Amino acid sequence: PLPPAASAERRAEPLDRALRPHDRALRPHANAMTIAVILVASVDSQLEQEIAEAGAEYAHLAGLPKALLPITGGKRVLDYWWGAIEGQRRISDVYIVTNAKAFKHFERWSTSRGIPARNVVNDGTTTRGTSLGAARDLRLALSRVDYFEGGSDRDVVVIAGDSLFHREFDLAALVSDQHVRSGNSLAVSYRLGPDEDAATRGVVEVDPSTRRVVKFVEKPSDQSTASRLACPLFYVLKPQMVHLLPAFLETADAERPSLGSFVEWAVNERASPLYALRLPGVFRLIGDAGLQEYLDLVEHFERVDSPTWSAAAGRGRLTARAYARVGLFGNPSDGYHGATIALTIANFWAEATIAPSERLVLVPHPLFDPCDFGGLADLHFISRREGYQGGMRLLQAACKRFLEFCQDRGVALPKRNFTLSYETNVPRQVGLAGSSAIVTAVVRALMRFYSLDSTHVPLELLPNLVLSIEAELGINAGLQDRVVQAYEGLVAMDFEKAGFDARGHGAYDRLDQARLHAALPLLWLAYCGEPSDSGAIHSDVKQRWRNGEKAAVAGMNAIAAVARDARRAI
Numbered sequence: 001p002l003p004p005a006a007s008a009e010r011r012a013e014p015l016d017r018a019l020r021p022h023d024r025a026l027r028p029h030a031n032a033m034t035i036a037v038i039l040v041a042s043v044d045s046q047l048e049q050e051i052a053e054a055g056a057e058y059a060h061l062a063g064l065p066k067a068l069l070p071i072t073g074g075k076r077v078l079d080y081w082w083g084a085i086e087g088q089r090r091i092s093d094v095y096i097v098t099n100a101k102a103f104k105h106f107e108r109w110s111t112s113r114g115i116p117a118r119n120v121v122n123d124g125t126t127t128r129g130t131s132l133g134a135a136r137d138l139r140l141a142l143s144r145v146d147y148f149e150g151g152s153d154r155d156v157v158v159i160a161g162d163s164l165f166h167r168e169f170d171l172a173a174l175v176s177d178q179h180v181r182s183g184n185s186l187a188v189s190y191r192l193g194p195d196e197d198a199a200t201r202g203v204v205e206v207d208p209s210t211r212r213v214v215k216f217v218e219k220p221s222d223q224s225t226a227s228r229l230a231c232p233l234f235y236v237l238k239p240q241m242v243h244l245l246p247a248f249l250e251t252a253d254a255e256r257p258s259l260g261s262f263v264e265w266a267v268n269e270r271a272s273p274l275y276a277l278r279l280p281g282v283f284r285l286i287g288d289a290g291l292q293e294y295l296d297l298v299e300h301f302e303r304v305d306s307p308t309w310s311a312a313a314g315r316g317r318l319t320a321r322a323y324a325r326v327g328l329f330g331n332p333s334d335g336y337h338g339a340t341i342a343l344t345i346a347n348f349w350a351e352a353t354i355a356p357s358e359r360l361v362l363v364p365h366p367l368f369d370p371c372d373f374g375g376l377a378d379l380h381f382i383s384r385r386e387g388y389q390g391g392m393r394l395l396q397a398a399c400k401r402f403l404e405f406c407q408d409r410g411v412a413l414p415k416r417n418f419t420l421s422y423e424t425n426v427p428r429q430v431g432l433a434g435s436s437a438i439v440t441a442v443v444r445a446l447m448r449f450y451s452l453d454s455t456h457v458p459l460e461l462l463p464n465l466v467l468s469i470e471a472e473l474g475i476n477a478g479l480q481d482r483v484v485q486a487y488e489g490l491v492a493m494d495f496e497k498a499g500f501d502a503r504g505h506g507a508y509d510r511l512d513q514a515r516l517h518a519a520l521p522l523l524w525l526a527y528c529g530e531p532s533d534s535g536a537i538h539s540d541v542k543q544r545w546r547n548g549e550k551a552a553v554a555g556m557n558a559i560a561a562v563a564r565d566a567r568r569a570i
Contacts, residue, residue: 033092034175035154036085037141039233039259040067040078040106040161041099043128050291058291065102067161068109069294072302078161082113084171091157091175095141097121099131119144133256134233139245148246153239155180158259160233164301169279170415175236178407179211179275186236187213187263188412189229189276191455201230202260206276211410213274216267218260229276233259241272277412278456317355320444322485324348324432326525330493330563335478336545337497338560341511341567342484345525350424350437352395352445356416362395363421368428387429391422391438397472398442405465411456418449430527433481439466440485460505462486476542483508490516492567515570 047069051061061069067078075083085091094115098106103122110120121141125131132140138158142148147156157175180186189204198220205215205227217225241263248262266272323344330340364371369390373379399420406413422442426434443466447457457465463482470477483506484491490513495506544552 033154034088034090034157034236035142035145035147036091036094036157036159037138038078038081038094038096038159038161039134039137040065040102041097041123041125041131041134041137042066042162043099043101043125043131046290047294054291065098065105066294068102068105071164071298076109077164078109080164081159081161084169086113088172088175090172093119093145095119095121095144096161097123097137097141099123099125101126131256133254134259135245135249135252135257135262138259138262139249142242142245148243151243155239156237156242158233158235158237163232163234164297170412173412173415174234174277177236177275177277177412179277180236180238183238183240184212184273184275185238185241187231187274187276188234188279189231190279192228192230196230198225198228198230201232202263203227204229204231204276206410208409211275211277213267213276216260216264216274218258218264229278231260231263231276235259235263241266241274244270244272275410277410279412279414317353318445318448319351319353320441320448321349321351322437322440322444323488324350324426324434324437325481325484326432326523327480329566330560331480332478333556333560333563334480334483334493334495335476335542336556336560337495337500338556339492339494339496339563339567340480340560341490341492341563341570342480343490343513343516344484344488345432347525348424348426348432348434348437350422350426350434350441352420352422352438352441354418354420354445354449356449357419358417360399360417361419362392362399363419365391365422365424368424391424393473394435394438394469395420395422395442398439398469399446401465401469401472402443402446405457405468406452409456411452413450416450420445427527432527433485435475436466436470436477436481437485439469440482443469459486460503460508464505479506489513492563492570494564511567511570519570 047066048064051058052063068076070076071080082094085094096106096110096115096119098120100122103120107117107120111117121137121144123132123137123140138156139148142152142156145152147154155175174180174186174188177186187204189206192198192201192203200219203217203220203225204213205217205225206212206229207214215225215227216231217227244266245262248265249257252261252265254261263274267274323346325342325344327340327342330338331342332340334340368386369392370382370386373382403413420442422438424434424438426432426437428434440462443457443462447453463479463486466482466486467477467479479495480493483493487508487510490511492509492511493506500506541552545556
């Protein structure tokens with residue numbers, strides 16, 4: 001603690017003064033600020049034992065706690081967390097809980113990084129058999145700030161110091177997540193690998209519509225849950241949950257209660273609100289790994305921390321494609337709770353190309369987003385022929401809505417920038433869904449770039465996302481084009497209102513293309529060389545239908561009936 005005079009002198013300094021790293025843990029507490037607790041008290045890990053037995057080649061690692069083992073470029077495991085924490089303005093205090101054997105190691109590491117020695121908490125244990133458990137270690141750390149006695153209302157970030165994350169992990173986004181701002185605790189989750197044992201993790205069942213954790217099972221050893229969503233030890237805990245900790249410890253059955261068992265009790269028994277964000281491919285856990293797993297981890301992070309990591313990991317230049325479509329039957333009743341059949345065609349397509357870059361850059365298309373003209377006459381000709389609606393607005397709206405969609409679905413995107421461009425050979429304004437092809441290709445490229453799959457963006461919801469992007473730009477359309485471009489091939493769609501409202505999407509089925517080709521051996525595509533805007537033709541139909549005009553309602557019902565008849569015929 002600072003002497004009273006020094007403390008008063010520090011408070012008298014200008015508020016806008018830039019804090020040095022070593023000032024961070026000493027600045028005055030504010031109720032709005034967050035405490036970070038790093039748990040590194042595990043004793044006699046398998047990794048430490050195997051290093052001690054490995055001989056001279058690994059002698060330089062002997063005796064080091066696993067959280068202080070080197071990874072790449074002189075960075076230790078704990079340095080990754082410190083690098084993320086020290087840049088966060090909302091985190092005012094950092095506490096490290098360790099055991100008696102490793103205390104001096106962590107004290108020296110901490111003071112060299114500006115963390116006061118008093119913030120390194122020794123839980124007094126020397127063997128695995130005498131360890132307190134993470135839940136008691138957390139209480140021990142919070143006692144240093146009189147958290148329970150003083151009725152603190154500060155958030156607490158709890159971190160396993162022996163976990164690693166990629167450089168794209170966005171700690172700031174988690175600490176200030178919308179659920180945290182709304183007064184709810186937050187966990188992060190990831191999908192267990194096919195060979196990963198759920199019995200070694202905390203597993204959560206999550207309401208997909210709200211992202212609230214409806215059930216938490218700590219290290220399930222039976223069939224108590226079918227979920228494959230696991231939670232590493234990283235939580236943003238609100239005071240309401242933290243203040244339950246003493247009551248839990250009084251009743252805890254386990255001799256060394258884990259933090260997961262506390263969260264399980266708080267969620268399942270006390271209905272304490274906890275929300276989960278999915279982190280695609282961000283964490284690497286050391287846990288009880290052995291020497292070979294550690295060496296594999298070092299190799300992995302040497303690769304991902306290198307300047308050429310993106311290309312090496314397959315996340316260099318990525319290209320995604322979406323095809324043009326032909327509406328065979330029922331068009332345009334898709335926008336009127338009707339039914340359609342459409343197919344994608346290989347003749348025409350749009351592509352989006354994405355590559356990692358320092359800043360986020362959207363690249364104008366040289367033809368479709370012209371900014372350089374031969375003169376006024378050239379500008380006039382191009383504007384009259386091509387209009388003013390290039391692809392840049394599609395790219396920008398797609399990126400905006402993609403982020404919003406992920407936030408709504410509880411997917412925390414890695415902190416990763418890119419350069420995005422597009423190409424298309426779909427004839428413009430002839431009704432082949434060229435705009436939605438660009439948007440669909442862009443969304444697919446973003447998904448691949450951020451390592452998302454159908455568990456993050458379900459296939460049946462991809463068309464809704466694409467349509468919402470175009471709606472952002474005032475484009476009046478239905479779901480048909482986006483559905484067939486998402487599913488590809490010959491697709492039957494039914495948008496009957498009751499079913500759509502219940503599911504949140506229509507009923508979509510891929511049909512056997514061979515049956516269609518047997519009935520229609522050749523399909524010829526003709527389109528106009530001087531097209532017009534189809535939006536002008538359809539502009540008042542929607543309003544007439546909404547107004548209940550009999551001709552509009554009956555007409556759309558008749559068109560939809562054709563598609564349903566065609567499906568039965570096919």
